[in-house]
Amino acid sequence: MTKQYDFLYRDLVNQFPDFEIHQNHSLAPYTTLRIGGPADIFIHTKNTFQFKSILKYLYKLNQINNFSDRSERGPALAGEPEGSEDRKNSLIGQIPITILGNGSNVLISDSGLRGIVIKNSAQKIQILGDETQLKSHFQRSYTQRHEDEPEKYLDFAKIDYDESDSPVVKVKVAAGTPLPYAINYLLDQGITGLQWFAYIPGTVGGATWYNIHGGAYHFSDYIHSIRCFNLQTGKIEKYRKNELNWKYEKSYFQQNPHLVILETTLKLFLGDAPRAKATRDAWIAQKVKVQPMNSPGSAFANPSLEDCIRVWGEQKSTGFIIDHELNLKGTQIGGAQISLQHANFFINTGSATAKDYLALINLVKSQTKEKFGLDLEPEVKFLGDFS
Ligand SMILES: Cc1cc2nc3c(=O)[nH]c(=O)nc-3n(C[C@H](O)[C@H](O)[C@H](O)COP(=O)(O)OP(=O)(O)OC[C@H]3O[C@@H](n4cnc5c(N)ncnc54)[C@H](O)[C@@H]3O)c2cc1C
Numbered sequence: 001m002t003k004q005y006d007f008l009y010r011d012l013v014n015q016f017p018d019f020e021i022h023q024n025h026s027l028a029p030y031t032t033l034r035i036g037g038p039a040d041i042f043i044h045t046k047n048t049f050q051f052k053s054i055l056k057y058l059y060k061l062n063q064i065n066n067f068s069d070r071s072e073r074g075p076a077l078a079g080e081p082e083g084s085e086d087r088k089n090s091l092i093g094q095i096p097i098t099i100l101g102n103g104s105n106v107l108i109s110d111s112g113l114r115g116i117v118i119k120n121s122a123q124k125i126q127i128l129g130d131e132t133q134l135k136s137h138f139q140r141s142y143t144q145r146h147e148d149e150p151e152k153y154l155d156f157a158k159i160d161y162d163e164s165d166s167p168v169v170k171v172k173v174a175a176g177t178p179l180p181y182a183i184n185y186l187l188d189q190g191i192t193g194l195q196w197f198a199y200i201p202g203t204v205g206g207a208t209w210y211n212i213h214g215g216a217y218h219f220s221d222y223i224h225s226i227r228c229f230n231l232q233t234g235k236i237e238k239y240r241k242n243e244l245n246w247k248y249e250k251s252y253f254q255q256n257p258h259l260v261i262l263e264t265t266l267k268l269f270l271g272d273a274p275r276a277k278a279t280r281d282a283w284i285a286q287k288v289k290v291q292p293m294n295s296p297g298s299a300f301a302n303p304s305l306e307d308c309i310r311v312w313g314e315q316k317s318t319g320f321i322i323d324h325e326l327n328l329k330g331t332q333i334g335g336a337q338i339s340l341q342h343a344n345f346f347i348n349t350g351s352a353t354a355k356d357y358l359a360l361i362n363l364v365k366s367q368t369k370e371k372f373g374l375d376l377e378p379e380v381k382f383l384g385d386f387s
Contacts, residue, residue, distance in 0.1 A: 005040040020044040036108025039117035048122040059234040101203030109384030122176035166269035175205025175261045192271035198280040199287040205261040211251045220246035224267045228259040290342040299346045300376040319344035333359045
């Protein structure tokens with residue numbers, strides 16, 4: 001730890017005596033993968049007041065330190081050109097700042113993260129009221145969904161249904177609220193819509209940042225607006241869903257790391273709650289069999305339909321390719337393993353390092369390139385220095 005962070009730590013503890021702040025603190029426990037070295041400074045914010053207070057403090061600090069480009073990079077992956085946009089990390093200003101939700105989509109390097117890591121657990125759900133006039137505004141974007149062996153994996157078609165003719169209700173959710181909690185709480189209040197995202201272990205902030213997909217739905221299908229803290233201006237800004245460009249696993253926030261999501265307002269339904277609960281339960285029952293929690297979710301995105309047609313003449317999922325085309329299911333490097341439950345989930349068997357995990361990613365990536373000329377895109381976000 002440099003002297004700069006030593007000073008910063010002492011100042012933070014002085015200014016925020018009631019906050020949970022640590023120095024040189026291991027990040028592994030804050031990820032589903034349980035991998036990652038220490039943060040120079042780790043702050044665990046427990047409510048939106050704490051989250052905003054720290055962000056304001058950091059804004060002022062970075063005003064003093066000048067704004068500059070992010071300098072840390074993710075790993076160069078097998079076959080990847082240098083300087084790929086996706087490898088950028090959340091480094092803002094001269095003091096690097098990284099926001100963590102539930103750490104369910106990240107691989108943190110063994111050397112950890114420099115600067116400040118904020119784990120945001122600010123949790124709050126406010127039901128804003130019925131907006132029946134919004135009834136017809138729901139637009140389902142339909143994610144591409146493909147499983148080659150539905151008998152083994154997930155049969156979404158059997159549980160999918162349309163509830164867009166139900167009355168709409170707006171709900172404001174703080175970014176650190178765990179998605180599973182929000183789903184259950186809202187269903188108990190008779191509010192439906194989020195059941196498609198059952199078993200996704202992220203926070204609402206992470207779900208917004210990533211534009212998660214569940215079944216055939218994107219999270220953005222349900223977003224009305226988002227409030228952010230702008231680390232460049234120190235101001236709170238509101239973005240309406242339609243002002244932003246949303247795509248499969250892509251949101252505006254990924255290209256704008258100076259915008260920290262404080263809360264997301266959702267447009268949900270006063271729908272058929274018993275049916276939605278049954279859907280949630282069916283979805284969980286299927287996923288629990290094939291999606292191990294000691295992972296960061298899917299290792300790779302599925303290849304495009306065009307690429308699959310070119311290589312095989314039909315669509316194939318990444319799990320199927322790793323399992324049946326590469327025969328790599330169960331392969332282990334150090335403590336990282338291609339799961340026996342689902343070949344597109346790479347797990348930590350207990351002692352995996354980030355280096356092990358990356359080696360497994362690179363093995364699959366290079367074999368897919370060599371054998372089929374395909375570039376698989378990792379879904380996990382790399383945080384820290386992998387050089
Ligand atoms: C078993 C399992 C199943 C999964 N299933 C799915 C699935 O079906 N569909 C799917 O899409 N994903 C899935 N995932 C991946 C993951 O759960 C989601 O991407 C989730 O939304 C990540 O949220 P998080 O809070 O854990 O984010 P983190 O992993 O903590 O962070 C991810 C990124 O979001 C940024 N971020 C987090 N909060 C904020 C904020 N408040 N402001 C700005 N940036 C922020 C972080 O800086 C980081 O870059 C799965 C993961 C697991 C382990």
